[in-house]
Each structure stands twice: as C-alpha cells, then as structure tokens.
Amino acid sequence: MENIKSDDDKTQIDLVESETLKLDDFLKEKLQNAFYKQTSGGILHDIVKIATEHSAIDLAYAAAHLPFHARPILYDNLPSRDAKINFIINTTPETRLIIFRYMNENEVKKLFDKMPADEALFILDDMSERRFKRVMELINPQKAKKIQEQKKHSRNSAGRLMTSEFFAFDMDKTLKDAKDYIQVHPRIDFTKGIFILNKNKKLKGYVPARNMLVNAEIATLKQIMRPILHKAFAETKRAQIIDLFERYKLLFLAVVDKNEQLIGVISQEDVLEAMEDVADETFAKISGTYENVSFEDPILKRFLARSPWLIVTLIAGLINVGIISSFQQKEGSLLTFVLFFVPLITGMSGNIGIQCSTVLVRSLAFGLVSKRTKKEAILKELYTGITT
Known part of the structure; x- marks a missing residue:
C-alpha cells in the first residue's frame, strides 16, 4: 500500500522545509566549514568563492549564525559595493554594529554615499548619537541633509516610511525632457512613474512608467498625467498608511507638506515591511x-x-x-x-x-x-x- 501524505502533512513540511530555509542551512554549514580551515589562505579562498557565488541578501541572513569575528571577514570579501550595501541593509542590527566597528571611515563614507537616504537612516537608527553625528560629518553634505531631514519625523510616521529619491517634473515639460533626465540618474527608481508639479511646485498628478513608453516624446507631461487620488502628510501615522494601501490597493503613496509640495514617496515594499513590524509588535504585546x-x-x-x-x-x-x-x-x-x-x-x-x-x-x-x-x-x- 502506498504511503500517501495528506494535504495537511504537506503543509506542515512546507512550513519547516521552504527553499529559503534550506538555503540558509546550506550557507550556514558552508560558511562554518570555510572558517574552520586550518590555514588563513584556505579560509580566504573559500570565503571569496562563497561570497562570489551567492546573493549578498542570502549571505546577510546566514551571517547572523557566524561567530562575531567572522562576520566582518565575510563582508570584506563581497564582490562589489552594491553587494555590500545589500548585505548591510538585510543583515541583523547586531551584525551591522560588529561590521561598523571594524570598518574604517573611508569605507563608511563610500558605503553611505551610495546608499539611498531612507535605507541609510534605517541603518543609522541603530547607532549611538555620537556615531550618527560622525557619519553625518563624513558623508556627502547633500545626502547628510536628506537623512537629517527625515530623522526629524517620528519612527512610526509616513516621514520615516517614505523615500526622498523620486522623479518630479514641471507639467509643461515634454516626455523627452523627462526621459533624458532619467537616463542620467539611473540609480533612482522610476518604476512607480514620475510626479508632475505646477509652477508653484505643488503636486498635481503622476505619469505611470507604462505611459512613458507608449506616448509620443513630444507630448507634454500635462497632457498624459493622471490625477493623484490619495496623499499623506509626513506625520501621518503608520497604521493609517497601511489602511490606505489595503483599502485602495495602492502601488505608491505621495507624501506632501502643508503647502501640498511633494517631499517623498511610499512604495508597496515599504508598507509590507511596516505591516510585518506591526504584526510582530502586536503578537509580542499579546504574549x-x-x-x-x-x-x-x-x-x-x-x-x-x-x-x-x-x-x-x-x-x-x-x-x-x-x-x-x-x-x-x-x-x-x-x-x-x-x-x-x-x-x-x-x-x-x-x-x-x-x-x-x-x-x-x-x-x-x-x-x-x-x-x-x-x-x-x-x-x-x-x-x-x-x-x-
């Protein structure tokens, strides 16, 4: 008689044997074996190979299981600056603090200068005030100003969820003008589209990324823009932002100041992280x-x-x-x-x-x-x- 597993059994197995968990176990074992090599040359050879073959995000999760002294070594052998940024963003606060303890000031400057302001603030929140001020002195003044402006908002507000990096153009500009500007700023995400402002810099609408591809380049942004139906202020509570996204199935939410001027954008990814935090805090309070x-x-x-x-x-x-x-x-x-x-x-x-x-x-x-x-x-x- 065949041993047939029920749907419930399969569900239970999936809970404990997901692909990401298998990968975490595999990387954890692989890294531990590499660090137990007898010679320093053998250790570095294996670590470089692992860091090159695997995603920085996966390595960031696996690093939490390594001894403290091994984590900076793994970070140093990541293949690129972008990989190091992804590693720092996705690893645990404890791992970040250990790595920053070993990192020289020049490396700190390069890392934060290339990192989005909202992600940089997320990481700097775990540092002491003295260390925060020192990082602000090291990095690009324009980036430091963005971070400090965002830090003024309370932790559970729209001002902390939003990113201050987005594309916004005057409504009289043509689609070609917008495309030319976007091409010279490839690091700023525009998959949500671009935002349209009037002469007083007030938010008037947006153009989805798809519309930028299907419309003629000579068209003005005013002709092809769509209205903004939902907005939030910087001090709007996190719970209200989550409610808006859930009710209206939003792809993004514009954040404006009291003068209706655009100061940031909240994406679905930002809200998903906030929802996880809220759920985690709720369960913690219950227990x-x-x-x-x-x-x-x-x-x-x-x-x-x-x-x-x-x-x-x-x-x-x-x-x-x-x-x-x-x-x-x-x-x-x-x-x-x-x-x-x-x-x-x-x-x-x-x-x-x-x-x-x-x-x-x-x-x-x-x-x-x-x-x-x-x-x-x-x-x-x-x-x-x-x-x-």
Whole structure:
C-alpha cells in the first residue's frame, strides 16, 4: 500500500522545509566549514568563492549564525559595493554594529554615499548619537541633509516610511525632457512613474512608467498625467498608511507638506515591511514580551525581555494572597498555601508557556526555523522558560 501524505502533512513540511530555509542551512554549514580551515589562505579562498557565488541578501541572513569575528571577514570579501550595501541593509542590527566597528571611515563614507537616504537612516537608527553625528560629518553634505531631514519625523510616521529619491517634473515639460533626465540618474527608481508639479511646485498628478513608453516624446507631461487620488502628510501615522494601501490597493503613496509640495514617496515594499513590524509588535504585546525573534539573543537577554510582565503578575498575585490570607486562622496556613500559592505558580507557568509558544510560532511565521534548527529552537525556548 502506498504511503500517501495528506494535504495537511504537506503543509506542515512546507512550513519547516521552504527553499529559503534550506538555503540558509546550506550557507550556514558552508560558511562554518570555510572558517574552520586550518590555514588563513584556505579560509580566504573559500570565503571569496562563497561570497562570489551567492546573493549578498542570502549571505546577510546566514551571517547572523557566524561567530562575531567572522562576520566582518565575510563582508570584506563581497564582490562589489552594491553587494555590500545589500548585505548591510538585510543583515541583523547586531551584525551591522560588529561590521561598523571594524570598518574604517573611508569605507563608511563610500558605503553611505551610495546608499539611498531612507535605507541609510534605517541603518543609522541603530547607532549611538555620537556615531550618527560622525557619519553625518563624513558623508556627502547633500545626502547628510536628506537623512537629517527625515530623522526629524517620528519612527512610526509616513516621514520615516517614505523615500526622498523620486522623479518630479514641471507639467509643461515634454516626455523627452523627462526621459533624458532619467537616463542620467539611473540609480533612482522610476518604476512607480514620475510626479508632475505646477509652477508653484505643488503636486498635481503622476505619469505611470507604462505611459512613458507608449506616448509620443513630444507630448507634454500635462497632457498624459493622471490625477493623484490619495496623499499623506509626513506625520501621518503608520497604521493609517497601511489602511490606505489595503483599502485602495495602492502601488505608491505621495507624501506632501502643508503647502501640498511633494517631499517623498511610499512604495508597496515599504508598507509590507511596516505591516510585518506591526504584526510582530502586536503578537509580542499579546504574549507579554518585546524580544525580537529575528535575532539570536542569548538566554539571559531573552529572560530580561520577558521578566517585567511576569514580575507584574507575580506582585499582583502576592498582594492578592496577602489580602486573602489575612482573613485565615493560623492553623489554616497550609490550606491558604494550597488554595492561593499553587494557582499563582500555575498561572505564572501558563504565562511563561504562552510567551515561549508565541515566540516559536512567530519564528515559524518569519521562516526562522528550519528542519535542521527546529531542535535548537525548541531547546532554547525550554531553557528560557526554565530560567524565567
């Protein structure tokens, strides 16, 4: 009789054996084997080969599993500046801080000068204020000004989600004028289209990328533009931005100031990241822990992240026991313990179990647990629960 797997079984396998998880395990093992070579020449040869053959984004995820001293070596052997930028953007904050600690100022300048302002700010947010100011002194003054302007906005606002790099033209310009300008600025993304302004620099419309290809070059932008139906201000809350994208299925959202002048653009990719952050924060609050499951934190750090909520529960329970036990006779102390302390301990155990299970479920949802690492993840939560 054939052993036929049900649809549910297949779904369970897919949760733990996705292609990206298999790749993460493969790269993790490959990198660890390379760093355990006996000679420095053998290590560098293998690392260069791995860095050349694989995507910088995949290597960024795998780097989180390497020893601290190995991560800067992997970064240094990436084949190009663009690869290094993708690596820095996609790796963990812990890995970034380790790499920046070893990076000289000239390399820092080159890296941030080539990086989009919104991505640069995302990385600089994890640095100390002193380090942030030093980077601002090193990089291109125009880029530094953009970053500082965006940093003024609160973290959960449209001003932080938006990118300040976009194409905007006067409505009287021709399509050829716009194309010529775009060709000399290839690093700025225009797949969402271009934005059209009036003489007072107020936002009036946009031209989709497709329309730029199908219309005659002599046409003015005013003739082919479409109206902007939805806009946001820099201080609009992140939750409102997500609602707009979900309801109207937007491809992008223009961000304007109080004078209706365009200051930034929010893309679907930016909103998708924000939605993941909101979902992660919501699950964390439900379970009473603020720890980030994306990072391989030690057990002590996980304990400190979870303990405040448990301490509040413990104190409330002890106060409750104290009040009730004051009404008991001395000979009833054992009964008081059984009736009130045992349920308190049971309740605390339940809270710890909820925290551990929530973190595991979040890890599965984020694709952080593979078939090879599931035992390690379960043991880590078990040790954390016992410690807590």
